[in-house]
Amino acid sequence: MIEYEKKGFFNIHTLLNKDSANISNSDNNHVYSQLISGNCSSPMFSYLLNMNKQNLNDYKSIMFYNESNLASLINEAREMEELIDGSTVFLSKANKKIKMHFSKTLELRHSTRSFVFENMDFSIFSNIMHFSFGISSRKLNFNDVQSTTRHYSSGGGLYPIDIYIYVNNVSGISKGIYKYQPYSNSLYPLNIDNVDAKSFFIGDNIDTQNMNFCVFFEYSINRNYLKYGELSLLNTFVELGGMSHNFDLVCHSMHYTTCPIAGFNKSSVEKFLFLDGVNDHIVFTNICGKE
Ligand SMILES: Cc1cc2nc3c(=O)[nH]c(=O)nc-3n(C[C@H](O)[C@H](O)[C@H](O)COP(=O)(O)O)c2cc1C
Structure with missing residues (x-):
């Protein structure tokens, strides 16, 4: 009918x-x-029409950040944001090599919305997190301040996007919501009860029951707005695309599949993550499982 x-x-x-x-x-x-x-x-x-339009203040702030080496100083202190206590889950040291050829990984990448229920090994999960969102071994030196870098590029090196994870089925990690802490390569549990994964996404075509985990990308405006003004959103979304695609490729190289998802319930996800939805926004999601 x-x-x-x-x-x-x-x-x-x-x-x-x-x-x-x-x-x-x-x-x-x-x-x-x-x-x-x-x-x-x-x-x-109107954002598109005005993109790249800079006010005098924007130039002043960009110059100020560059001349004062502020990004490196902020970067140096970022490690102190991480919470280390008895409940921190330290991920295993990444196995340095991804064995799959890069061209094969690119060929394999595709989006998957349903999965088989299979436990993900703790070391594979650790590798995925490290290579997708973690700190790389490459260090940069700006006027005697050493900066860490990550496996993706970032506008001004300000890294305005943080990662929250819902773990569904990973060995050694209890089901629940965590914040990923890149410096210590660890997860910090948010201890939120009664999270219903079915409510994360719009519609019912995403297999939250069988996924291994999903990723919430959180943007904090104050991390880059003071430097880039209205240019911040463009920079952030480009960076977000890089991060999400990096994640897709890393997961596929480890024989897992993913789906980038814009159709998520923004305000309800922000609510259970205790984000204010004013400075801190969930701007994208991605999901990982075994096809
Ligand atoms: C920015 C972006 C948003 C997307 N949002 C959704 C979504 O909300 N729901 C969904 O099922 N797939 C979503 N996808 C996945 C696309 O449907 C998928 O990438 C596209 O159909 C191409 O297929 P492929 O990834 O298998 O090559 C999204 C992909 C991107 C890049």
């Missing part, structure tokens, strides 16, 4: 008025042409 309502939603030319007040924006072509003509506003469109 044809579901006429769905058909209406899926055809951009069909008029479907669920909201009786919506009498002019009748189809998506109309919405789009009004937007392009400048008759209505879209935050996305």
